[in-house]
Amino acid sequence: MQSTNDSDIESWHDFEVASRKEIIALLRSIGEKRQLVRMVIRRGTEVCVSAILDVDPDSNTLTLDGSADPEQHRRFANVGRMAFETSLDKIRILFSSEEVQATTFEDTPAFTIPIPETLIRLQRREFYRMVTPVSNPVSVVIRLAQDAGGGTHVFPLADISCGGIAILDNKLVLGNTIGHSYTGCRIDLPDVGAVQTTLMIRNSVDLTLLNDKTNRRLGCAFVDISRGGLASVQKYITKLERERNARLAGLA
Incomplete structure (x- = not known):
């Protein structure tokens, strides 16, 4: 749970x-x-x-x-x-x-x-998580504090739900401290629009790829997402479901 x-x-x-x-x-x-x-x-x-x-x-x-x-x-x-x-x-x-x-x-x-x-x-x-498509990727823009290097960084999403997102941090920029929050994050949802929210790290998994490089998957929860933002996320999830069902119907 x-x-x-x-x-x-x-x-x-x-x-x-x-x-x-x-x-x-x-x-x-x-x-x-x-x-x-x-x-x-x-x-x-x-x-x-x-x-x-x-x-x-x-x-x-x-x-x-x-x-x-x-x-x-x-x-x-x-x-x-x-x-x-x-x-x-x-x-x-x-x-x-x-x-x-x-x-x-x-x-x-x-x-x-x-x-x-x-x-x-x-x-x-x-709260069902949908895998985000590689062909039309979803990204999140996160601003780092000055003591963490500062600047804004763009990260691809692995999946999304109305409770949060999973971020792929292949450069290990964000760190993996459970409970750490990033404010003012922007998630760009294709064909839906941008959503602003604070993200809190809930879990972290380091993955070793076939080329022996390390990629980090961070599970993050929405902290203060607005009702409008949540509606946009749900709209995007519904869009992904419809596209998946259409592909399955085409293969049937």
Whole structure:
């Protein structure tokens, strides 16, 4: 399961569910199927794995399993804002709360929060990664800080999703520090337009090519992409899917 933070939830308004009846049904299904729920605090620096124990519309409370570590349980109960991430039938579910309270449920430690007024439901297409075509490549322009050499550099993309991109850094310019962010990046989407966003490095893999040269693949998440930017990314992904399906149909 991918990591999440408040910026994820704030960026995906287009996938927001606001129907109370639907939210309650989703939460109950997550609990009945015993899906794990990741409780995330401090922008992802600490995570507690939990599960939904009860959904009570009458008292407007959602009860989740507590931490087995008493100290962690105490920290999570007093943290304030918390992000939650889970899945249901391969659909990613995100929500958050600023009213987390410690309680007990059937004599075991638990947390309660108000039933969220909204949540984010991401179908597979929203975070499915599409390989970008070599024939019409996608590039991202990144400006480096002065202590990293400065200047702007152009990098090709390996793939793209509504959650982020994979960059090919064959000159090893960017470094591979997990969590490092680059602001003011511009992704040029062919036939769609340019998208501005901050990119945060989430993973790094060094690849040895057939000519023994090293290429670095950096998985980067969108941090503050606008709703319009996200819509452009989705439009481009849909375009790639249509082109792929047309090629497959031609080969059938």
